[in-house]
Amino acid sequence: xxxxxxxxxxxxxxxxxxxxxxxxxxxxxxxxxxxxxxxxxxxxxxxxxxxxxxxxxxxxxxxxxxxxxxxxxxxxxxxxxxxxxxxxxxxxxxxxxxxxxxxxxxxxxxxxxxxxxxxxxxxxxxxxxxxxxxxxxxxxxxxxxxxxxxxxxxxxxxxxxxxxxxxxxxxxxxxxxxxxxxxxxxxxxxxxxxxxxxxxxxxxxxxxxxxxxxxxxxxxxxxxxxxxxxxxxxxxxxxxxxxxxxxxxxxxxxxxxxxxxxxxxxxxxxxxxxxxxxxxxxxxx
Amino acid sequence: xxxxxxxxxxxxxxxxxxxxxxxxxxxxxxxxxxxxxxxxxxxxxxxxxxxxxxxxxxxxxxxxxxxxxxxxxxxxxxxxxxxxxxxxxxxxxxxxxxxxxxxxxxxxxxxxxxxxxxxxxxxxxxxxxxxxxxxxxxxxxxxxxxxxxxxxxxxxxxxxxxxxxxxxxxxxxxxxxxxxxxxxxxxxxxxxxxxxxxxxxxxxxxxxxxxxxxxxxxxxxxxxxxxxxxxxxxxxxxxxxxxxxxxxxxxxxxxxxxxxxxxxxxxxxxxxxxxxxxxxxxxxxxxxxxxx
Numbered sequence: 001x002x003x004x005x006x007x008x009x010x011x012x013x014x015x016x017x018x019x020x021x022x023x024x025x026x027x028x029x030x031x032x033x034x035x036x037x038x039x040x041x042x043x044x045x046x047x048x049x050x051x052x053x054x055x056x057x058x059x060x061x062x063x064x065x066x067x068x069x070x071x072x073x074x075x076x077x078x079x080x081x082x083x084x085x086x087x088x089x090x091x092x093x094x095x096x097x098x099x100x101x102x103x104x105x106x107x108x109x110x111x112x113x114x115x116x117x118x119x120x121x122x123x124x125x126x127x128x129x130x131x132x133x134x135x136x137x138x139x140x141x142x143x144x145x146x147x148x149x150x151x152x153x154x155x156x157x158x159x160x161x162x163x164x165x166x167x168x169x170x171x172x173x174x175x176x177x178x179x180x181x182x183x184x185x186x187x188x189x190x191x192x193x194x195x196x197x198x199x200x201x202x203x204x205x206x207x208x209x210x211x212x213x214x215x216x217x218x219x220x221x222x223x224x225x226x227x228x229x230x231x232x233x234x235x236x237x238x239x240x241x242x243x244x245x246x247x248x249x250x251x252x253x254x255x256x257x258x259x260x261x262x263x264x265x266x267x268x269x270x271x272x273x274x275x276x277x278x279x280x281x282x283x284x285x
Numbered sequence: 286x287x288x289x290x291x292x293x294x295x296x297x298x299x300x301x302x303x304x305x306x307x308x309x310x311x312x313x314x315x316x317x318x319x320x321x322x323x324x325x326x327x328x329x330x331x332x333x334x335x336x337x338x339x340x341x342x343x344x345x346x347x348x349x350x351x352x353x354x355x356x357x358x359x360x361x362x363x364x365x366x367x368x369x370x371x372x373x374x375x376x377x378x379x380x381x382x383x384x385x386x387x388x389x390x391x392x393x394x395x396x397x398x399x400x401x402x403x404x405x406x407x408x409x410x411x412x413x414x415x416x417x418x419x420x421x422x423x424x425x426x427x428x429x430x431x432x433x434x435x436x437x438x439x440x441x442x443x444x445x446x447x448x449x450x451x452x453x454x455x456x457x458x459x460x461x462x463x464x465x466x467x468x469x470x471x472x473x474x475x476x477x478x479x480x481x482x483x484x485x486x487x488x489x490x491x492x493x494x495x496x497x498x499x500x501x502x503x504x505x506x507x508x509x510x511x512x513x514x515x516x517x518x519x520x521x522x523x524x525x526x527x528x529x530x531x532x533x534x535x536x537x538x539x540x541x542x543x544x545x546x547x548x549x550x551x552x553x554x555x556x557x558x559x560x561x562x563x564x565x566x567x568x569x570x571x572x573x574x575x576x577x
Contacts (some may be wrong), residue, residue, distance in 0.1 A: 028384070112376070
């Protein structure tokens with residue numbers, strides 16, 4: 001190889017290549033995602049299944065938020081929809097990537113990639129792209145089931161959908177980054193689901209996914225308020241519930257400013273943790 | 286050897302894990318285009334050496350240069366010139382052989398043709414099969430295919446044929462000879478002496494983290510270890526004589542005894558020599574410990 005060729009090399013390993021490889025990894029990762037029946041059930045279909053079970057089981061109790069005479073209010077399905085969307089965002093990001101990357105670290109996938117000229121950033125793009133694609137499909141499915149199986153009226157104004165868009169994008173980005181960060185915790189691939197799934201399940205119970213948030217004791221609301229899921233749920237309630245429901249939120253309003261700040265703080269914290277802790281393999285001294 | 290002809294250069298390479306010394310200072314060079322084998326028992330330091338050169342582990346002391354670069358600081362452009370076949374892999378394998386090779390080919394600037402590589406490792410009929418549905422030996426061939434897809438200048442093979450049946454090993458040897466003809470430099474670790482003899486230009490024997498011997502495979506061991514043995518039966522007893530002139534010994538025997546009973550001339554196999562080398566190293570170590 002001539003000297004000229006050698007000095008020309010760094011240009012070939014620039015940002016364009018990182019993006020191109022990232023894009024090819026999105027397709028590769030997404031294909032693998034849909035081939036894993038366990039992720040498909042516990043991550044992709046889980047919110048749809050839970051929405052169906054809760055809607056069917058509790059509709060006998062009547063509508064939520066009715067007038068004193070029992071009229072009005074919204075169906076159980078409509079009441080559960082925002083929480084299930086928030087849960088879907090959390091599962092698609094944190095649970096999916098947390099388990100996936102921990103498994104890849106332990107089964108040698110990361111070690112193999114670490115010996116190739118694949119940039120770490122391309123690997124991250126691939127994972128985040130996979131999260132984004134699968135989560136958009138998951139939420140599309142949730143909305144279809146809510147609308148056509150349970151007759152939930154979806155918002156028709158542009159403002160609600162604009163709120164939906166930013167809460168969703170901020171939520172899924174935060175979730176994906178936290179998934180990469182949390183993947184360091186399990187010591188082995190086999191323990192990954194045991195380490196990651198239980199805290200995420202508990203978070204769903206205390207963050208207003210399965211239980212109405214305003215009915216939880218104040219101290220539990222305060223604990224949930226530290227974590228991002230509560231804020232995703234609040235943002236989604238602002239989108240999908242009638243304005244009158246805002247009165248039962250802690251401040252009596254949807255407080256979208258706080259939603260944005262809480263999610264941004266978690267996003268930045270997650271990025272810092274990823275930057276500091278991600279390694280292809282555990283390097284020894 | 287000038288640095289342009291040298292693919293790998295190692296000087297006094299040492300690696301400690303706490304008080305345990307996995308490598309106690311080994312040195313060797315590998316020329317461009319050469320196939321070099323690291324031989325040694327389990328725990329000798331073969332994998333530690335190869336993983337330091339691949340950039341996976343840091344060394345404790347000594348020097349290492351791989352394709353002109355210190356492996357501690359090898360970037361993407363450097364990795365693009367390497368091919369790495371690790372010792373074991375347990376990936377979930379939810380992709381087909383072809384999908385996996387296509388994905389890895391995109392990472393390299395000048396990859397080999399995917400279908401050519403699949404054919405070369407003998408998996409043409411399995412190209413559309415998911416990797417998790419392959420046998421252990423077939424999965425190992427996928428590992429090798431992934432190692433060579435990027436047209437590496439230097440290929441690391443860490444015990445590549447473990448789990449292969451004899452026919453698969455012979456096919457693998459042909460593949461490696463083909464890569465060698467293309468000018469690929471190869472660093473190989475193996476348990477199989479015949480593999481080292483078949484493939485490598487030179488070999489180093491490592492035991493207990495030290496280099497015990499180095500050279501062309503047929504010259505390994507002390508010269509006297511390769512002296513043939515003449516064995517025969519005389520007066521009901523098995524007799525033997527180590528001699529560098531076995532023909533003369535046999536002629537003398539014939540003159541003395543007529544046709545000698547159970548006559549044989551044995552040349553120590555590579556395996557005998559290797560076991561001698563490692564065995565005498567370990568005996569020495571034992572002695573040092575006793576006197577210390």
